Amino acid sequence: MTYIDLNLLPALDALLDECSVTGAARRLGLSASAMSRTLARLRSMTGDPLLVRAGSGLVPTPRAMAMRDRVRDVARDARTLLGPQASEVDPATLARTFVVRANEGFIALLAAALVTAVAREAPCVRLRFVPRVVKDAVSLREGQVDLEIGVLGQSAPEVRTRSIFRDRFVGVARKGHPLLDNPVTPATYAACQHVVASRKTDFEGPIDRALAELGLGRTIVAVVPGFPDALRIARDSDVLAQVPRSLMRGRVPGAAALAEGLVAFELPVLVPEIVVSAMWHPRMDREPAHKWLRDIFVSVCRDALEG
Structure with missing residues (x-):
């Protein structure tokens, strides 16, 4: 596959929006000469001049005009995809189904309180409780289960754990x-x-x-x-x-x-004594929605069982 420099996307977006090498350079914090070289690379890659001289300024070619909106969307999507993930999530707008594996006793004891708390904060989130038939990390690793609740057993070393409450x-x-x-x-x-x-x-x-x-x-x-x-x-x-x-x-x-x-x-x-923990795969460590789910489970369980 031909190598594509994604750095060209924001440059092309700025050039088509500004119709000015100097203006595009200023927007991206580059020198005018560096932006001129980038425009030359873009012309070579696309096989189109993109911006042509018209009096004292530059005007877009028909192809440049046709691709302007799409370039803007692709550049925005690339920044979203490759940029840092948001550290917070708005539960009120979160629409997702989480699969939680737990034993019958935990579900009978705390499922109602957990469902109530989740629905209050995130009305579009659904919880699917499945039985904890086996204690292994396969379902967590493959993404079939988002969160497991129970006493720690033999599991994969990479699995993350967080104590929820102690019992006897x-x-x-x-x-x-x-x-x-x-x-x-x-x-x-x-x-x-x-x-x-x-x-x-x-x-x-x-x-x-x-x-x-x-x-x-x-x-x-x-x-x-x-x-x-x-x-x-x-x-x-x-x-x-x-x-x-x-x-x-x-x-x-x-x-x-x-x-x-x-x-x-x-x-x-x-x-x-019994130590009940939450377990998840490390790939979900920094996922904001998953972190919110872990926090609300810990909060609800400790509020109900401490004391």
């Missing part, structure tokens, strides 16, 4: 459960039947390892994909569930319905 597990039982009649001990807790929420359908986790150190084991009667499913089972049976504390906090949007008819209690063993 609590035990959950139906109101009136016999376990709650007395202080919950590791032994009385382990003696009950349990339901576990596990995306990988694992029967054992941190709680079982902590109980094993005390020489105890519990009976797990069911494994379900998400925390809302575990809560439903606990509500309608004597089976205990273990869920993030945030799901049982009535002041959190979306939590009241999930916590109805249930009582949360402190686990009798120590388990690691």
